[in-house]
Amino acid sequence: MAKTKRPPVQTSSEPVVPLFAQVESRLREDILNNRLPPGAKLPSEAELEVAFGVSRITVRQALAQLHKQGLINKINGKGSFVTRPSDAPRLGPLTGFYEHMRTRGNSPSGRTLSVREVRASKEAAEALQIEPGSLLTQIKILRSVNGQPMAYGVLHALPPIAHALIQENLDDHDVVSILEVSLGYRLASIQIEAGAVAAGKLRGRLLEVDPATPLVHIRFTPHDVMGQPLTYSDMYFRSDRFTYKAVVKR
Amino acid sequence: MAKTKRPPVQTSSEPVVPLFAQVESRLREDILNNRLPPGAKLPSEAELEVAFGVSRITVRQALAQLHKQGLINKINGKGSFVTRPSDAPRLGPLTGFYEHMRTRGNSPSGRTLSVREVRASKEAAEALQIEPGSLLTQIKILRSVNGQPMAYGVLHALPPIAHALIQENLDDHDVVSILEVSLGYRLASIQIEAGAVAAGKLRGRLLEVDPATPLVHIRFTPHDVMGQPLTYSDMYFRSDRFTYKAVVKR
DNA sequence: CAGTGGTCTAGACCACTGC
DNA sequence: CAGTGGTCTAGACCACTGA
Numbered sequence: 001m002a003k004t005k006r007p008p009v010q011t012s013s014e015p016v017v018p019l020f021a022q023v024e025s026r027l028r029e030d031i032l033n034n035r036l037p038p039g040a041k042l043p044s045e046a047e048l049e050v051a052f053g054v055s056r057i058t059v060r061q062a063l064a065q066l067h068k069q070g071l072i073n074k075i076n077g078k079g080s081f082v083t084r085p086s087d088a089p090r091l092g093p094l095t096g097f098y099e100h101m102r103t104r105g106n107s108p109s110g111r112t113l114s115v116r117e118v119r120a121s122k123e124a125a126e127a128l129q130i131e132p133g134s135l136l137t138q139i140k141i142l143r144s145v146n147g148q149p150m151a152y153g154v155l156h157a158l159p160p161i162a163h164a165l166i167q168e169n170l171d172d173h174d175v176v177s178i179l180e181v182s183l184g185y186r187l188a189s190i191q192i193e194a195g196a197v198a199a200g201k202l203r204g205r206l207l208e209v210d211p212a213t214p215l216v217h218i219r220f221t222p223h224d225v226m227g228q229p230l231t232y233s234d235m236y237f238r239s240d241r242f243t244y245k246a247v248v249k250r
Numbered sequence: 251m252a253k254t255k256r257p258p259v260q261t262s263s264e265p266v267v268p269l270f271a272q273v274e275s276r277l278r279e280d281i282l283n284n285r286l287p288p289g290a291k292l293p294s295e296a297e298l299e300v301a302f303g304v305s306r307i308t309v310r311q312a313l314a315q316l317h318k319q320g321l322i323n324k325i326n327g328k329g330s331f332v333t334r335p336s337d338a339p340r341l342g343p344l345t346g347f348y349e350h351m352r353t354r355g356n357s358p359s360g361r362t363l364s365v366r367e368v369r370a371s372k373e374a375a376e377a378l379q380i381e382p383g384s385l386l387t388q389i390k391i392l393r394s395v396n397g398q399p400m401a402y403g404v405l406h407a408l409p410p411i412a413h414a415l416i417q418e419n420l421d422d423h424d425v426v427s428i429l430e431v432s433l434g435y436r437l438a439s440i441q442i443e444a445g446a447v448a449a450g451k452l453r454g455r456l457l458e459v460d461p462a463t464p465l466v467h468i469r470f471t472p473h474d475v476m477g478q479p480l481t482y483s484d485m486y487f488r489s490d491r492f493t494y495k496a497v498v499k500r
Numbered sequence: 501c502a503g504t505g506g507t508c509t510a511g512a513c514c515a516c517t518g519c
Numbered sequence: 520c521a522g523t524g525g526t527c528t529a530g531a532c533c534a535c536t537g538a
Binding site for chain 3: 044045046060063074075076077078079080
């Protein structure tokens with residue numbers, strides 16, 4: 001006996017949620033709430049075993065899920081630790097513009113050009129999974145490196161997220177870093193879409209290039225571990241100085 | 251007893267290869283060899299258990315690895331099946347150019363412009379993890395849709411791979427599809443690098459656009475499940491008709 | 501040395517598929 | 520109904536970490 005019974009975690013009537021999924025989501029909550037802050041050591045598998053009243057294999061299955069999502073990493077002989085966003089597996093070699101530049105010994109900077117409330121366009125609404133016409137905050141930014149303008153971007157996000165981003169010094173950090181490090185979001189994936197356009201008058205003036213210069217146009221939509229899209233950005237890069245790199249996995 | 255002994259799969263002295271990894275790689279071999287062709291049903295977990303002389307949990311761990319690599323998929327109540335490359339999880343929404351176009355009701359076509367042997371450039375050598383100056387086969391291709399030229403590409407690969415690609419009708423299929431479907435490679439990831447360039451004379455003439463037209467330049471390096479790079483391609487797309495989409499995951 | 505995660509076993513009940 | 524994968528248990532030995 002002991003295995004025909006089933007009341008250890010299952011409070012009472014919850015339908016068919018596997019035990020490991022329950023353990024997983026309780027741990028995930030603790031992590032996302034910062035009750036288990038980045039870098040913190042999780043209880044050992046043996047402790048979790050008794051805490052949740054499940055077997056070790058079940059604990060390990062839950063931990064494996066969290067590991068796959070990049071929320072924790074496991075070190076043999078030491079324990080499991082909440083991932084610091086900065087040492088999470090990279091979302092492709094270039095997630096953040098600033099990070100990319102800094103590793104090359106450059107000094108990136110940014111300038112917020114404008115912030116205003118707009119109605120969601122069809123594209124933005126689709127990307128953010130909201131109704132077209134919903135209220136969004138639009139932020140226009142110019143990114144420079146060593147004093148030379150490099151990229152021009154238009155970001156759309158729900159007002160609370162956008163305002164949180166602005167609070168966190170959007171001029172000195174890239175969006176992805178702020179979302180992860182400062183706002184505590186856990187990014188699972190980023191949808192990208194790449195094209196090429198001529199700079200045109202506006203972008204040409206801002207980026208100090210001829211209007212005919214080709215620019216890389218990249219649309220970014222980062223999604224968190226729950227599959228929720230967070231922001232929608234159109235970035236235009238001077239392609240003479242910049243290539244976007246990423247790794248597409250199965 | 252029965253667990254203190256350790257001679258079931260371990261032939262004799264192999265150092266510390268976990269059992270599940272041995273099961274995994276033997277199954278992977280069978281799949282990659284086409285001894286277990288796409289769509290084939292794997293032996294049931296119970297059968298594998300006795301075949302390899304290991305416990306079910308070990309079998310499942312091996313299968314989980316293969317599943318994660320996209321080599322098999324498991325259907326409850328039916329069994330585990332070798333993935334048909336076409337129903338493997340997509341490598342991003344747009345892996346293949348042709349596939350992309352066909353789903354839009356267009357009829358893509360291609361024309362091989364030239365094939366020759368060249369010495370590996372620094373970039374190609376790095377991407378393909380070989381020595382610079384090694385012999386590579388270079389293939390230039392023009393891709394059209396509905397009779398309109400859309401993309402121009404230069405592919406580099408080791409001669410055996412390149413010649414296999416040519417044999418398989420490079421004009422009517424994209425590289426990724428041929429690698430997976432016809433040549434049986436299992437792709438795990440694709441490195442991409444996106445930029446923008448002016449078409450220039452040569453590409454402008456081939457793509458029937460003005461030399462000043464911006465083109466999307468995308469470098470593709472597909473890698474198989476063993477981490478081996480297979481080809482290195484520079485593709486130039488007419489950006490008025492095309493955007494490259496992908497999902498970057500952790 | 502103790503603590504931790506990594507691997508493994510033997511055996512069990514369940515839900516789903518298809519006859 | 521039998522066959523299959525999904526989940527779970529209790530208990531075990533190992534390799535690695537760090538005191």
